[in-house]
Amino acid sequence: MTEVPSPQLRISDQERESALSALGDHMTAGRIDIDEYGDRSARITAAKTRGELGELFADLPQPHPTYGGTAVAASPPADSAPAPQPEPSTAVAAPRGWSGGQRLAASIVPLAWLVAIVLISTGVVAAWPMIALPIACTIFGRALWGRGSDDDDRDRDDRQDDRRMDHREHRLDHRDRRREMRDEFRRQRRFDR
Known part of the structure; x- marks a missing residue:
């Protein structure tokens, strides 16, 4: 975890999508409710800088948005010690069941x-x-x-394909909801002006 390098830097669409995805994970975990999700996601779509995004995640644990491929968290409180990070494993395991x-x-x-x-x-x-x-x-x-040498492999592949399709459909539904909320927020902002 690193500090936000410069809160004044403008964010890209990819970074905004990362923030929306992280916010969706927090809603799924039950840390925020649907109303708070709607409010924060609208603020994410309107955010222009990294600092604005960092403020929205200051009270939430990981995951946080990624900036340029690096996960960035809001500044931790001065009295808290950083959590120890596990050592990454470089060993590559052989596929299960191989003779x-x-x-x-x-x-x-x-x-x-x-x-x-x-x-x-x-x-x-x-x-x-x-x-x-x-x-x-x-x-x-x-x-x-x-691949496909026995029925177990085929069944496993079918289950994996089903999970991928379910996950893809979930992501697409989630993206469409975020876009609708963003558009509604933009319409509301135009109306308020």
């Missing part, structure tokens, strides 16, 4: 492609027979353990 043979095939295929590219580029071996080796490894590995 030793699957792991071996998964490591051989990229190595076969790399060796083929190196040998072809140095001119040691003719190109067409060398390309056949990694292609054969890829086809063989895919045939044995590729």
Whole structure:
């Protein structure tokens, strides 16, 4: 978490969308009600600077809007100590349920492609027979353990697709509601002038 670099900097549409998304997360978590969400989202759509956005999230925990890909929080109180941040893990876990043979095939295929590219580029071996080796490894590995090799994989993929579609529909509905609220706020501002 970093301080807002300059509260006078103007915000972009992407940063405004980030703020609206973070505000939606707070409403979903029950930290703010629908009326407060409407008021704050209208203020977010009208905000012009980072400082104005920071004020709207001063009383809320993470998530906060991101500015240029970096999450930014309002200034913490002077008497509070920063929370310790967990160390990021750099280890890459093997996919669940992979056997030793699957792991071996998964490591051989990229190595076969790399060796083929190196040998072809140095001119040691003719190109067409060398390309056949990694292609054969890829086809063989895919045939044995590729996606859709059993019903469980298909069911899992179908469930993931359903969740993605539900999430996408939710995001689109949420975006449309924010746009309607923004337009209503703008109409109200024009009427008040």
